[in-house]
Amino acid sequence: MAEKSTAKRAVIKNRATLSVAVTTFCALLAAWLLGWGSKSSVDSFHPPSPLLRSNSSSSELRCEDQSYKTELISLDPLVIYIRDFFNTQEINDIVQAGEDRFNPSVVNQNGKMIQNPYRTSWSAALPAEDPAVQCVLERSRRFLGTVLDPNEDEMGVPQLVRYTEGQEYNLHHDWMRIPQPAFDGSPRSFNRVASFFVILQADCEGGETWFPFIEAVSPQPKESEGGRLWREHEDGGIAFKPVAGNGIFWVNLFPNGTGDTRTVHAGLPVTGGLKTAMNIWPRQYRPNSQ
Ligand SMILES: O=C(O)CCC(=O)C(=O)O
Numbered sequence: 001m002a003e004k005s006t007a008k009r010a011v012i013k014n015r016a017t018l019s020v021a022v023t024t025f026c027a028l029l030a031a032w033l034l035g036w037g038s039k040s041s042v043d044s045f046h047p048p049s050p051l052l053r054s055n056s057s058s059s060e061l062r063c064e065d066q067s068y069k070t071e072l073i074s075l076d077p078l079v080i081y082i083r084d085f086f087n088t089q090e091i092n093d094i095v096q097a098g099e100d101r102f103n104p105s106v107v108n109q110n111g112k113m114i115q116n117p118y119r120t121s122w123s124a125a126l127p128a129e130d131p132a133v134q135c136v137l138e139r140s141r142r143f144l145g146t147v148l149d150p151n152e153d154e155m156g157v158p159q160l161v162r163y164t165e166g167q168e169y170n171l172h173h174d175w176m177r178i179p180q181p182a183f184d185g186s187p188r189s190f191n192r193v194a195s196f197f198v199i200l201q202a203d204c205e206g207g208e209t210w211f212p213f214i215e216a217v218s219p220q221p222k223e224s225e226g227g228r229l230w231r232e233h234e235d236g237g238i239a240f241k242p243v244a245g246n247g248i249f250w251v252n253l254f255p256n257g258t259g260d261t262r263t264v265h266a267g268l269p270v271t272g273g274l275k276t277a278m279n280i281w282p283r284q285y286r287p288n289s290q
Pocket residue numbers: 161169174197207208209210265266267268277279
């Protein structure tokens with residue numbers, strides 16, 4: 001009897017030891033799967049776009065996942081409104097990265113970049129190596145899906161644009177009439193296939209982004225007038241209110257590479273305060289003969 005109970009105790013002890021071991025193993029496995037001990041970010045990647053590849057020396061970049069929401073505004077040309085495209089931390093980091101780099105904005109006139117009363121804002125080219133810049137460029141690249149050829153195309157040089165009271169950018173399109181020859185000397189030229197225009201700071205009055213030739217797929221419901229993010233403009237088309245973190249995406253080029261004049265748009269005058277936004281102009285390359 002005593003022998004039996006000793007054996008039983010030994011079995012119980014072994015089971016207990018086994019169960020502690022199993023529990024510890026499961027806990028360690030769960031901790032590993034949840035990524036404890038590493039940085040609390042959910043998205044990790046090796047920069048894949050040509051621009052990021054050529055300019056980045058760091059081996060790994062960690063970006064926060066961003067759950068943005070998209071709303072189709074127009075199908076032809078394609079215009080998509082993106083809510084919460086950048087988070088507050090990214091906005092702060094990107095503004096800081098560009099803060100000391102602002103110069104008077106210029107416009108392209110017959111291939112020459114010149115200052116013009118047509119565009120009275122400030123611009124700053126952003127450093128491509130900045131981690132927040134890399135994260136939002138990568139997010140934008142993924143948004144584009146197959147629009148960019150990973151072997152040819154790139155995300156371009158992102159820019160900040162800033163307006164104070166009285167400043168504006170009159171009607172223009174973002175695509176170039178004459179595609180820009182490739183900087184690497186290859187017999188290719190690029191054009192801005194699409195635009196992301198994302199608001200970073202919107203402590204301002206005025207400063208809507210107006211597309212006179214864009215018609216919404218259907219009218220907005222009338223009841224949400226106050227909280228509207230865009231409105232039908234009195235001179236036609238749609239005007240988007242600047243809201244920090246939100247962006248507008250549109251396609252500039254037809255499939256044959258020519259520019260779509262219906263994408264003409266303006267940054268309407270800021271009548272008070274400060275508006276800062278980021279331009280991302282992905283570059284699509286074509287052989288020079290085309
Ligand atoms: O400021 C805006 O609302 C538009 C700016 C713009 O179109 C640009 O910088 O190309």
